[in-house]
Amino acid sequence: MSGYTIAIVGATGAVGTKMIEMLGSSSLPINKIKLLASKRSAGKKLYFNDVELTIEETTADSFDGVDIALFSAGGDISKEFAPEAVKRGAIVIDNTSAYRMDPTVPLVVPEVNADAMKNHNGIIANPNCSTIQMMVALQPIRKKYGLKRIIVSTYQAVSGAGAAALEEMKEQAQHMLNDEPYDAKILPSGGDKKHFPIAFNILPQIDVFAEGGYTYEEWKMINETKKIMSDDHIKVSATCVRVPVVSGHSESVYIEVADESATVAGIQDVLRIAPGVELQDDPATQLYPTPLTAVGKKETFVGRIRQDVDEKLGFHMWVVSDNLVKGAAWNSIQIAESLHSLDLVKEK
Amino acid sequence: MSGYTIAIVGATGAVGTKMIEMLGSSSLPINKIKLLASKRSAGKKLYFNDVELTIEETTADSFDGVDIALFSAGGDISKEFAPEAVKRGAIVIDNTSAYRMDPTVPLVVPEVNADAMKNHNGIIANPNCSTIQMMVALQPIRKKYGLKRIIVSTYQAVSGAGAAALEEMKEQAQHMLNDEPYDAKILPSGGDKKHFPIAFNILPQIDVFAEGGYTYEEWKMINETKKIMSDDHIKVSATCVRVPVVSGHSESVYIEVADESATVAGIQDVLRIAPGVELQDDPATQLYPTPLTAVGKKETFVGRIRQDVDEKLGFHMWVVSDNLVKGAAWNSIQIAESLHSLDLVKEK
Numbered sequence: 136m137s138g139y140t141i142a143i144v145g146a147t148g149a150v151g152t153k154m155i156e157m158l159g160s161s162s163l164p165i166n167k168i169k170l171l172a173s174k175r176s177a178g179k180k181l182y183f184n185d186v187e188l189t190i191e192e193t194t195a196d197s198f199d200g201v202d203i204a205l206f207s208a209g210g211d212i213s214k215e216f217a218p219e220a221v222k223r224g225a226i227v228i229d230n231t232s233a234y235r236m237d238p239t240v241p242l243v244v245p246e247v248n249a250d251a252m253k254n255h256n257g258i259i260a261n262p263n264c265s266t267i268q269m270m271v272a273l274q275p276i277r278k279k280y281g282l283k284r285i286i287v288s289t290y291q292a293v294s295g296a297g298a299a300a301l302e303e304m305k306e307q308a309q310h311m312l313n314d315e316p317y318d319a320k321i322l323p324s325g326g327d328k329k330h331f332p333i334a335f336n337i338l339p340q341i342d343v344f345a346e347g348g349y350t351y352e353e354w355k356m357i358n359e360t361k362k363i364m365s366d367d368h369i370k371v372s373a374t375c376v377r378v379p380v381v382s383g384h385s386e387s388v389y390i391e392v393a394d395e396s397a398t399v400a401g402i403q404d405v406l407r408i409a410p411g412v413e414l415q416d417d418p419a420t421q422l423y424p425t426p427l428t429a430v431g432k433k434e435t436f437v438g439r440i441r442q443d444v445d446e447k448l449g450f451h452m453w454v455v456s457d458n459l460v461k462g463a464a465w466n467s468i469q470i471a472e473s474l475h476s477l478d479l480v481k482e483k
Numbered sequence: 484m485s486g487y488t489i490a491i492v493g494a495t496g497a498v499g500t501k502m503i504e505m506l507g508s509s510s511l512p513i514n515k516i517k518l519l520a521s522k523r524s525a526g527k528k529l530y531f532n533d534v535e536l537t538i539e540e541t542t543a544d545s546f547d548g549v550d551i552a553l554f555s556a557g558g559d560i561s562k563e564f565a566p567e568a569v570k571r572g573a574i575v576i577d578n579t580s581a582y583r584m585d586p587t588v589p590l591v592v593p594e595v596n597a598d599a600m601k602n603h604n605g606i607i608a609n610p611n612c613s614t615i616q617m618m619v620a621l622q623p624i625r626k627k628y629g630l631k632r633i634i635v636s637t638y639q640a641v642s643g644a645g646a647a648a649l650e651e652m653k654e655q656a657q658h659m660l661n662d663e664p665y666d667a668k669i670l671p672s673g674g675d676k677k678h679f680p681i682a683f684n685i686l687p688q689i690d691v692f693a694e695g696g697y698t699y700e701e702w703k704m705i706n707e708t709k710k711i712m713s714d715d716h717i718k719v720s721a722t723c724v725r726v727p728v729v730s731g732h733s734e735s736v737y738i739e740v741a742d743e744s745a746t747v748a749g750i751q752d753v754l755r756i757a758p759g760v761e762l763q764d765d766p767a768t769q770l771y772p773t774p775l776t777a778v779g780k781k782e783t784f785v786g787r788i789r790q791d792v793d794e795k796l797g798f799h800m801w802v803v804s805d806n807l808v809k810g811a812a813w814n815s816i817q818i819a820e821s822l823h824s825l826d827l828v829k830e831k
Contacts, residue, residue, distance in 0.1 A: 427679070
């Protein structure tokens with residue numbers, strides 16, 4: 136039987152299960168799916184296109200015979216096993232931050248920089264969820280009008296922090312509706328010292344704090360943008376904020392373009408035909424994206440495009456996409472599809 | 484008995500009930516409280532400092548003998564009855580948008596521009612909730628370093644849309660947790676054509692759309708800022724967004740100051756002693772404001788102050804305050820207290 140052998144590392148997680156689901160509708164020729172996870176999950180069953188598959192514990196030898204390995208089990212697992220997978224001839228598509236800023240690793244949003252994969256050394260990194268959708272929305276504008284500056288404030292869904300965080304939010308919400316006390320054990324960041332409720336609350340911290348008072352999530356958006364756009368001169372600042380939403384990241388994006396001819400109508404025209412974008416922008420009919428209407432969709436939705444009140448070359452917009460789909464699983468599968476169409480991966 | 488006779492118009496609403504509660508702890512000498520509302524609510528009972536009061540229907544004659552009338556029953560009620568109250572010798576403190584941009588009406592945040600009240604003509608306007616907290620946070624910085632530009636993205640609580648919207652959010656949340664279908668009848672704006680769920684969702688529309696693709700809420704933040712700061716040259720752009728939070732508006736604020744000497748530490752020093760501000764800014768201990776920790780408090784909380792990655796004179800910060808307290812009821816009562824301390828109101 137022809138087609139690729141594909142491993143999913145972290146198959147039981149929020150992103151892993153979405154990868155399995157979305158591979159079912161991919162155009163990629165698939166021979167076999169291997170589901171890998173921690174020892175704790177080994178033996179559990181999951182379905183791919185109605186076929187029952189048994190989850191195996193991830194070991195170095197798990198990657199024997201694997202053509203493409205999709206990693207989404209945390210940075211430590213990627214650092215331990217991605218090199219083992221590459222050693223065994225697999226191409227790794229890594230959905231953690233482990234290799235994103237490694238200069239030898241392409242960081243890819245297929246609509247933006249699929250060509251960067253041509254120089255890969257076995258590992259291709261999937262960008263951070265909040266970066267991906269911003270790149271899909273801004274790259275077409277950048278190609279037409281140039282892009283000098285980005286200021287973004289995010290409204291990020293809880294599923295981006297994993298299935299346990301989502302469960303905790305729902306429990307907190309139920310307690311709150313019942314007027315019962317509740318606590319917090321996971322957010323804003325499982326690895327940090329303090330935890331705060333997210334149900335009916337807003338947390339201006341995603342990941343832990345780093346240089347200059349910015350969080351790692353904010354640095355990811357700043358640094359990954361420059362790498363994906365291959366432009367160190369774009370000014371980027373980010374404020375990353377968690378909101379009580381199940382799935383679907385929203386972003387309030389301000390940009391400054393270079394070309395004096397830029398207009399709202401011109402930007403709308405560019406986005407109307409841009410790959411991976413769906414323009415939802417009509418104030419007269421209250422048409423704009425929201426997380427609830429974007430959930431489960433592969434597109435990045437853009438609306439509320441308007442010129443800055445004072446800056447002729449400044450524009451504001453509202454960008455929404457499903458963080459588990461385009462922000463994670465779907466972008467990884469698109470990378471695999473691009474590897475296939477660019478003839479960069481071989482069946483064993 | 485000495486003290487003022489104070490009328491509360493819209494006594495049964497989310498802001499009106501908060502006004503009654505907060506008048507109980509005010510330093511203002513109070514002789515009598517009159518609770519006014521629509522005909523529908525007339526006859527209902529509410530308590531002020533454990534004294535039962537009966538709500539009366541608002542009529543022109545309701546304001547006979549009233550010294551200070553706090554209006555929070557919608558712009559139409561203010562337009563109808565505020566002139567009647569003034570005609571009868573009352574000073575109106577109006578918490579609707581009816582008179583805010585009237586050049587003869589002072590628009591007041593007492594920490595910022597109490598002096599503007601000296602020229603009042605009977606009506607003093609309380610600014611929009613999202614504007615007030617931004618003014619409290621930015622005015623001290625402006626005084627020290629100058630202020631050239633503001634870009635703000637808001638995360639606004641549902642109580643700002645009234646008690647019915649809050650009830651609807653809770654019902655939607657319960658249905659969603661039960662996996663039951665649910666609809667929407669109020670938000671994003673009761674006066675607009677379409678309605679969308681707010682529970683576990685984000686709506687980038689507050690109030691209806693107006694000029695240039697901005698909503699009225701966004702224009703309020705832009706125009707009111709210039710009026711309160713008496714400076715038409717400050718560049719202001721806003722993106723106003725509703726989030727599923729009960730009370731407490733959050734704002735991601737970017738500013739550009741004028742003075743080359745500005746630093747994060749300098750801004751923190753300014754805010755540490757600023758009136759009405761509580762600095763909560765220590766990434767090392769994950770100290771920053773959230774709506775849940777700000778609810779019920781009179782202060783405006785500021786944290787996450789950091790320099791822009793690229794602009795030396797650009798700074799980002801996170802500003803949170805209870806929209807029903809400092810954003811509405813408390814600011815109105817502070818205006819009344821300032822009228823008293825500035826000797827601008829007389830007992831009848």
